[in-house]
Amino acid sequence: MQRRMSTESRQASGESPEARNIPQAVIKRLSLYSRVLQALEMQNIEKISSAELGRQLGFNSAQVRKDLAFFGQFGVPGFGYYVEDLRINLRHILGKDRTVRVILLGVGNLGSALISYGGFTKQGFAMLRGFDIDPDRARERAHTDVPIVSTTQLEQEVGSMDVDIAVLAVPASQAQEMADRLVALGIKAILNFVPVRLNTPPDVHVRYVDLALELESLSYYVR
């Protein structure tokens, strides 16, 4: 198999993400594609078709091509996609070609699992700090090298730290106040594990992960 980059055809848009409106579902699928490509690279597989890439994730081949078409032309007609090439492009599109800087608010049960969770670091995220009302107890719970400091120090710590994403795992009663402080600090993305709808300005992206909700909606199928 010939090894050649489709460098000419590539035009990985450096567009601001907000410019056009890319559906969130597309972004999630791009992440999935990227993961499959990573696995293929590890198996030294150099090319893949949209049909095969889709099949591995349960998607239609047209969907794969359409998703990619939002951002440019990455394939070679009659041939398919160069795995490495496409992966590089996707990482760039997703902003994963640099380290994404993360802090964690609330180092309780869930928080300490998240901060110790190897998966994040492995995937190119840098967990910079954990914040907790009771940092001593939090340090006991979470076996981690990540510094855990008092929530009262949030502003002075974050000021100089250039944080990309804040992960919110505080008690429900504190979630909105925490969100307000994060917004005031200029943080533009929040991954919220607290089952509370946050009130934030439109330029702040909040993603909700609601574990009890997932379990609850599953229980519908086992009645």
Place this chain on the structure above:
Amino acid sequence: MQRRMSTESRQASGESPEARNIPQAVIKRLSLYSRVLQALEMQNIEKISSAELGRQLGFNSAQVRKDLAFFGQFGVPGFGYYVEDLRINLRHILGKDRTVRVILLGVGNLGSALISYGGFTKQGFAMLRGFDIDPDRARERAHTDVPIVSTTQLEQEVGSMDVDIAVLAVPASQAQEMADRLVALGIKAILNFVPVRLNTPPDVHVRYVDLALELESLSYYVR
């Protein structure tokens, strides 16, 4: 305000969940409605309109009514919904009017957070057992009363236990094997935290929660 149950108009379908095909998104919203109703009950609010219920969650009022219409007629035209009445109906529809029985596979970082997570128990789930390859280490990690036993004992333990949902938090390399064993045991619902597409029969419901994916798709917005 008059207190009267719309008992006559109620016809909370006892339909098998699979009979008609209710979109998963509808089921998730029902859970959210149920939660809002719970909060309203605690505030002693007795009635609510579809408009107000939707507003609190960011949904259109027509969507609220349409979602409910999948299952019956629960409101009073010109009036709205009795909070308690609707909540009872939703709990029945979701299968949450009885205790939902859950086991956890893999008591590592994430697993031990999940097993200690008060939210589940509070919401009417019973966490019956944790299973881990190394139950001694797992018990140290997870500060919980839930019995943690060896994964080798899965079959003999579950046989007599009537499990509704299995939560999967094992290493990726073991996820498919674990899923096969759960399927063989007749378990019909899996909440999967492992970033691996599971191969299961069509009557088994698998819900994926992929924490790294959530963080990754958020990072798109902060490039």
Place this chain on the structure above:
DNA sequence: TAGATTGTTAATCGATTAACAATC
């Protein structure tokens, strides 16, 4: 009765899939 809000049908919107000319 007048006012309000439901349940439901019709209209709209958006996302997925099919089809196919372009092209490697």
Place this chain on the structure above:
DNA sequence: TAGATTGTTAATCGATTAACAATC
């Protein structure tokens, strides 16, 4: 060249929203 697969347009499907008669 013949075969394969892309990128993209058109068709389909499904979900959301608007509208309104029914009715409390």
